Amino acid sequence: MLYDENQAAGTVRSLEETDFFHKQTRIVLRNCGVIDPQSIEEYIARDGYAALYKALTDMTPDSVIETILTSGLRGRGGAGFPTGLKWKFASGNRGKVQKYVCCNADEGDPGAFMDRSVLEGDPHSVVEAMAIAAYAIGASKGYVYVRAEYPVAVKHLGIAIQQAKERGLLGRHIFSTDFSFDLEIKLGAGAFVCGEETALMTSIEGKRGEPHPRPPFPAVKGLFESPTILNNVETYANICPIILNGTEWFAAIGSEKSKGTKVFALGGKIKNTGLVEVPMGTTLREKDIGGGIPKGKKFKAAQTGGPSGGCIPASLIDTPIDYDNLISIGTMMGSGGLIVMDEDTCMVDIAKFFLEFTVDESCGKCTPCRVGTKRLLELLNKITEGRGTMEDLERIEELAAFIKENSLCGLGQTAPNPVLSTLRYFRDEYVEHIVNNRCPAGVCKALLTYKIDPAKCKGCTACARACPAGAIIGSVKNPHKIDTEKCVKCGGCMEKCRFDAISRD
Amino acid sequence: MEKLNLQTVDMVNLRINNIPCRAPAGSTILEAAxxxxxxxPTLCYLKGVNEIGACRMCVVEVKGAKSLVTACVYPIAEGMEVFTNTKRVQAARRTNLKLLLSIHDQECLSCPRSGECELQRLCREYGVDNNMAFEGEKNQYEIDASTPHLIRNNSKCILCRRCVAxxxxxxxVSAIAVSQRGFKTHVGSSFDVSLGQSACINCGQCIVACPTGAITTVVETDEVWAAIDNPAKHVVIQTAPSVRATLGESFGMPIGSNxxxxxxxxLRRLGFDGVYDTDFAADMTIMEEATEFMERLKTGEHLPIITSCCPGWVKYCxxxxxxxxxxxPSCKSPQQIFGALAKTYYAEKHGLDPKDIVCISVMPCTAKKFxxxxxxxxxxxxxxxxxxIALxxxxxxxxxxxxxxxFEQMPDEEFDPALGIASGAGHLFGVTGxxxxxxxxTAAETLTGKELADPVFRAVRGTDRGIKEAEYEIGGALVRVCCVSGIRNAS
Structure with a gap:
């Protein structure tokens, strides 16, 4: 799995000696890969349920909230809302009204899988943290909303809940206190929009998973019209260490306004792909723990925040990555997907890729998202197919701004981000597609032409045999030619040519 | 809202377009404005029924808010400053209309709703025409004409969901719902069966709710004109009790004019051979129903009797x-009794072949078409x-x-006699209860043999409550009655 390091060493090295792990600060992933996730004993041996015990016996609900508030923990689901503040909003009328605590495990960003890893590798940390949250706001019932495509996560979580119930760590009178809390798993059908909090709750209620306008906010009127808090898996995984180690310990990690660590799912054109947990404020350059880009290619940009985020160009590679800095450069943290792109990546194509995802995942409730994103995608298609005009660029910018400002929920409000961000940093590439009908990265097929240099061609016929469209004509030992009408631009000929005679423009 | 005593309700002070105003706490911006x-402007909003903030037509600027907000669902707050008509707001509404037009077939001239379409009106107000619509793919839908009463054309649907709500x-009844997601989202029945195969009770309320021409009533006037023009056909028309009270309104007369x-x-000038009042048939229904009720009162079978001449309710049941x-009850509704009499008794009396008689009705509800x-x-x-044909x-x-x-200049004429003689009982069909x-x-008069003084049994009349209950003693028997208005109260 680790591309370079172990190969270079010749033998397998310990985690401490492996750069990839050595450079990380693992709070969220503290137990992942370390303990048997199906064993509550192993979790307890790593201080498991000590934080819940401490909260229930040593702290008031308000002091729990105060602790989370002063730790500076912000929601890891994407928007970065202060977790303690969210809890505080829902803390009124304890014991008088029904309240709910929910966990968002509907991880949907393409390429992000930190929530899945925590649920698979350390499910008790989420169970324990949800019980603490329930104690803090005065809730007696919780739901974990997890996608059905995560069967191992669902299985491990189910085992964890069962074990906790058997040991009296869930249920009535936990640790012989007055606090009772029950937890249930709700399976989602894998809709991206159900990661949006109101849509998630609507889905738990058994209805079509669609968002509804806020206010009312879930802290006032959420699941089953009761005050509800919803936090993401990674957020919950931070709770127990904060309770046990204190706010100062946590606040010492990270940047000024973004405390603690963040798990990133490194993907794309990078040697070591996978999850890395680093302090907030780490720069992209420092994340070279990914091992750099294969084949000596140049770094072009990195996409953060998945389909809701934007790209960080090479010029901003030294930006300390935290919530606020990412927003200021036109992207967002999102759930922590980090996709590295090299010089062979077409940024118009990338914008199209992410937009295709949101068009597909839009719930269809509001006009800007349902129709607007589709029309935006069609405008991008015009450009990548060589039919675009400079007026289309203006239209794209106007429509993107409209969708951002007028959509009902976060999905629509952030859907144009990949387009706006690539336009901001790679406008030249859009213009090149439109004005010169050229895709500089050589990705957009409609704009490519393959040519055979007759001077270099030896007439070996390898290309003609490889061509699936029968587009290459020529006889043995004579220079070949490509019939551009027939060519499907697959690039197969270029790969097969041993004489470097085929070029693409 | 109108019954609220303003002194006991918290009032909120806000400014809308720089004008200071006050509105009860809990109001939306839309209500306060x-x-x-x-x-x-709104499209998806239907007060108390569909308040979902989906169409985004009602966006307004609120000072301090990071984006535009939907006035139909956004609650007012003390000191709030709202701007409903800024350049930014107008631009957003125009773009929204251009997007909605881009999924719409834009065939206004052939649309039954043309002139009464809310989308058309807003496009006119905001200066948006079909040349400005975004270009792009449109979903292809088959027209659903599987029910006798309505036609659903999803190519004109803007997904406001008022029909669904x-x-x-x-x-x-929930015969329709939202299917699929994203650009493929559409309104249809479960498992995409046609409306005719669904639990639809043909009440037609979705037609009333639709702001565009996506759901329209089946119009059969061409068939009526053809029958009138056919010399071989004897065309009779009956009008339901309530039509005389509502037709005037559509000609600009005060609501409820008789x-x-x-x-x-x-009707006579339109060329109908016989112009009749359904009242007579309503009387027959009453007689039949009262007789059946008295029978069941004696035998005790199948009680309570659930009286209804509403085909929507019958389908619901x-x-x-x-x-x-x-x-x-086993008896027909007035519309059907009239038709049955026209094609049997009436045909015989006038020496007509029932096949040559065309019986038309004018009814207040689309379920009559079913x-x-x-x-x-x-x-x-x-x-x-x-x-x-039911019109x-x-x-x-x-x-x-x-x-x-x-119409306003028409003289007052009488219905044709014979089937045109009616008691007061038939008239009562037109009122709720x-x-x-x-x-x-009728039952009381038959059982006691005495004509009743007016008014009795009034407790069940009127629309002030959905469910009305009363007890009466009729001919020595205690009769408990319950009158339900609105299908939702029936469940």
């Missing part, structure tokens, strides 16, 4: 509560329906206009 004399919350005389005159079907097409409604023989009041309005009849009242009156 409306009270302050400012209209905000009406069917779910007002009627509580236009019985003008209507009879107009068939779909959702088949166990109560024996409790329905009722007359039922296979079990052919008293004169198989293939000879009691009623051939809505609106369709009759159209015929009168097309014939160039100035009237059927119950008429049945009780």
């Amino acid at each position: 409306h009270a302050a004399g400012i209209a905000i 009406t069917c779910e919350k007002v009627i509580r 236009v019985e005389g003008k209507m009879a005159a107009a 068939e779909e959702f509560y088949p166990e109560f079907l024996p409790n329905l 009722e007359h097409k039922r296979e079990d409604e052919c008293a004169a023989g198989e293939g000879i329906p009691d009623v051939d 809505t009041t609106r369709a009759l309005d159209n015929m009168i206009r097309r014939a160039g009849l100035l 009237g059927v119950m009242e008429a049945t009780l009156r």
Whole structure:
């Protein structure tokens, strides 16, 4: 799995000696890969349920909230809302009204899988943290909303809940206190929009998973019209260490306004792909723990925040990555997907890729998202197919701004981000597609032409045999030619040519 | 809202377009603006039924908010500053309309809603025409004409969901819902079966809710004109009790004007061979129903009797509560009794072949279109329906206009006699709870042999409550009655 390091060493090295792990600060992933996730004993041996015990016996609900508030923990689901503040909003009328605590495990960003890893590798940390949250706001019932495509996560979580119930760590009178809390798993059908909090709750209620306008906010009127808090898996995984180690310990990690660590799912054109947990404020350059880009290619940009985020160009590679800095450069943290792109990546194509995802995942409730994103995608298609005009660029910018400002929920409000961000940093590439009908990265097929240099061609016929469209004509030992009408631009000929005679423009 | 005592309700001070105003706490921006004399355009909003903030037409600027907010659902707050008509707001609404037009077939001239379409009106107000619509793919839909009463054309649907909310919350039938997601989202029935195969009770309330031409009533006026023009056909028309009270409104007369005389005159000028009042048939229904009620009172079988001449309710009972079907009276509704009489007794009296008689009805509800097409409604023989065409009041309005009849100037004429003699009981069909009242009156008079002084049994009349209960002693028996208005109260 680790591309370079172990190969270079010749033998397998310990985690401490492996750069990839050595450079990380693992709070969220503290137990992942370390303990048997199906064993509550192993979790307890790593201080498991000590934080819940401490909260229930040593702290008031308000002091729990105060602790989370002063730790500076912000929601890891994407928007970065202060977790303690969210809890505080829902803390009124304890014991008088029904309240709910929910966990968002509907991880949907393409390429992000930190929530899945925590649920698979350390499910008790989420169970324990949800019980603490329930104690803090005065809730007696919780739901974990997890996608059905995560069967191992669902299985491990189910085992964890069962074990906790058997040991009296869930249920009535936990640790012989007055606090009772029950937890249930709700399976989602894998809709991206159900990661949006109101849509998630609507889905738990058994209805079509669609968002509804806020206010009312879930802290006032959420699941089953009761005050509800919803936090993401990674957020919950931070709770127990904060309770046990204190706010100062946590606040010492990270940047000024973004405390603690963040798990990133490194993907794309990078040697070591996978999850890395680093302090907030780490720069992209420092994340070279990914091992750099294969084949000596140049770094072009990195996409953060998945389909809701934007790209960080090479010029901003030294930006300390935290919530606020990412927003200021036109992207967002999102759930922590980090996709590295090299010089062979077409940024118009990338914008199209992410937009295709949101068009597909839009719930269809509001006009800007349902129709607007589709029309935006069609405008991008015009450009990548060589039919675009400079007026289309203006239209794209106007429509993107409209969708951002007028959509009902976060999905629509952030859907144009990949387009706006690539336009901001790679406008030249859009213009090149439109004005010169050229895709500089050589990705957009409609704009490519393959040519055979007759001077270099030896007439070996390898290309003609490889061509699936029968587009290459020529006889043995004579220079070949490509019939551009027939060519499907697959690039197969270029790969097969041993004489470097085929070029693409 | 209008009954609120303003002194006991917290009032909120806000400014809308720099005008200071006050509105009760809990109001939305839309409500507060409306009270302050400012209209905000809406498409998906249907008060109390569909408040989902989906279409985004009602966006307004709120000082301090990071984006535009939807006035239809956004609550007001003390000191709030709202701007409903800024450049930014207008631009957003225009873009929204351009997007909505881009999924719409834009065939206004052939649309039955043209002139009354909310989307068309807003496009006109905001200066958006079809040349400005975004270009792009449109979903291809088949037109659903599987029910007798409506046509659903999803190529004109803007996904406001007012029909879905009406069917779910007002009627509580949920024959339609939202299917698929994203750009493929559309309104349809479960598993994409046609509406005719669904639990739809043909009430037509979704037609009323639709802001565009996506759901329209089946209009059969061409067939009526053809029958009138055919010399071989004897065309009779019956009008339901309520039509005389609503037709005037569509010609600009005060709501509730009784236009019985003008209507009879107009129908005669349209060329109908016989112009009749359904009242007579309503009387027959009452007699039948009262007789059946007295029978059951004696035998104690299939009680309580659930009186209804509403084909929507009958279908609802068939779909959702088949166990109560024996409790329905076995007699036909007035529309069908009239048709049956026209094609049997009337045909015989006038020496006509029932096949040459075309029986038209004008009815207040689209479910009547479903009722007359039922296979079990052919008293004169198989293939000879009691009623051939059921028109809505609106369709009759159209015929009168097309014939160039100035309705307001029509003289007052009488219905044709014979089938045109009616008691007061039949009239009562037109009011809510009237059927119950008429049945009780008839039963009481028959059982006691005395004519009743007016008014009795009034407790069940009126729309002030959805469910009304009362107890009466009739001919020595205690009769408990319950009158339900609105299908949702039936469940």
